[in-house]
Every structure is written in structure tokens, then in C-alpha cells.
Amino acid sequence: MAGRARKIILLSHCLLNVNSKVEGKNPYSSIQKELVKLLMDKDYAIIQLPCPEITHFGVRRWAHVRDQFDFPIFRRHCRKIFKPVLHQIEDYLHNGYDISGIIWVEGSPCCGLNLVTKGENWKGVQNEESYAKLLKETEKIKGKGIYVQEVEKLLEKHNVTLDFYALNEKQPELLLKELEAKL
Ligand code: SF4
Numbered sequence: 001m002a003g004r005a006r007k008i009i010l011l012s013h014c015l016l017n018v019n020s021k022v023e024g025k026n027p028y029s030s031i032q033k034e035l036v037k038l039l040m041d042k043d044y045a046i047i048q049l050p051c052p053e054i055t056h057f058g059v060r061r062w063a064h065v066r067d068q069f070d071f072p073i074f075r076r077h078c079r080k081i082f083k084p085v086l087h088q089i090e091d092y093l094h095n096g097y098d099i100s101g102i103i104w105v106e107g108s109p110c111c112g113l114n115l116v117t118k119g120e121n122w123k124g125v126q127n128e129e130s131y132a133k134l135l136k137e138t139e140k141i142k143g144k145g146i147y148v149q150e151v152e153k154l155l156e157k158h159n160v161t162l163d164f165y166a167l168n169e170k171q172p173e174l175l176l177k178e179l180e181a182k183l
Pocket residue numbers: 012013014015020021022050051052053054105108110111
């Protein structure tokens with residue numbers, strides 16, 4: 001019987017379950033199988049992080065920008081859902097397992113690592129016209145999503161250091177190359 005590789009990597013929830021994303025197309029259709037295959041070929045076991053959006057706002061939510069998630073109760077929610085995972089990470093590390101890092105989702109208001117979606121006026125009741133106007137006013141800016149920020153703080157508080165990666169839906173090949181080189 002083969003031994004276990006004792007290597008683990010964590011993924012943003014929707015990278016394994018695209019149904020958690022806001023209704024629409026599957027932005028990962030070309031990349032999902034390749035990503036999972038690469039990780040499995042390298043003998044990684046995968047832990048799926050809980051999705052902060054679907055566990056707070058459900059399947060029928062609208063698309064949000066980071067400004068809307070930046071409020072205390074939502075930040076507390078992010079910490080609350082991550083804590084059970086954090087304690088598993090600590091236990092694995094304590095017992096000699098290798099946790100290689102977390103793969104986030106670039107551009108997400110929660111899971112963006114270097115890029116997030118911003119829109120200061122994105123609030124209130126919308127009609128088709130105002131929604132289209134607001135869409136034009138959103139922009140991708142450099143910065144971290146709310147979930148990433150809260151996870152980072154908790155990891156630091158518990159003296160856990162993990163590498164962070166992110167999938168950019170527009171350039172998925174970059175992540176594959178990075179993982180191929182580093183894992
Ligand atoms: S919050 Fe994160 S896990 Fe959830 S759908 Fe958005 S990018 Fe995916």
C-alpha cells in the first residue's frame with residue numbers, strides 16, 4: 001500500500017465548485033480540470049475553503065464590489081468560517097504535513113489577492129439604466145479582498161506562514177506555470 005504524500009494545498013471554494021459564483025457563465029471551464037490535474041499529479045491533497053459570499057448572501061445574490069463587503073459583520077463572518085480550517089491547518093503542520101499555500105481568485109471582492117473590484121457608488125436599488133451606468137464606474141484596483149485580509153490577519157496571529165497564489169481568469173496559464181515551477 002502506497003504511503004501518503006502528506007502534501008496539502010487550499011483552494012478558494014469556487015475553484016472546485018463554480019456554482020458558488022454569482023449566476024452566469026463558468027469562468028473556469030478551460031482551467032479547472034488542468035488545475036486539479038496538476039495538483040493531483042504532484043500528489044497534493046486539496047482542502048476547499050468555505051466561500052464567504054454564498055454562506056452569507058446565498059446563491060441568488062447580485063454581483064458585489066469590495067466596498068460593499070467592507071463592514072464589521074461581514075469581516076466577522078469571514079473570520080468565523082475560516083477558523084475551523086485554520087485549526088485543521090495548525091494540526092496538520094504540528095504533525096509534519098506540508099501545507100503549500102492557498103490559491104485565491106484574482107479580481108474577487110473577497111478572494112482577490114492583488115486585484116479587487118471597486119465601485120464607490122455601487123449601492124441602493126438599481127434599474128437597468130442605473131445598473132449599466134454603475135457597471136461603467138466599477139474598476140479593478142490593486143488590493144486584497146476582504147476574506148484574504150481577514151485570513152491573513154488570523155494566520156499571522158497564529159504564527160502560520162503560507163504562500164498565496166491566485167488564479168486570474170483572463171490569464172489562467174500564468175498560475176499553472178507558477179505552480180509548475182514552485183510546487
Ligand atoms: S467569494 Fe471567493 S470562493 Fe466565493 S465565489 Fe467569490 S471568489 Fe469564489
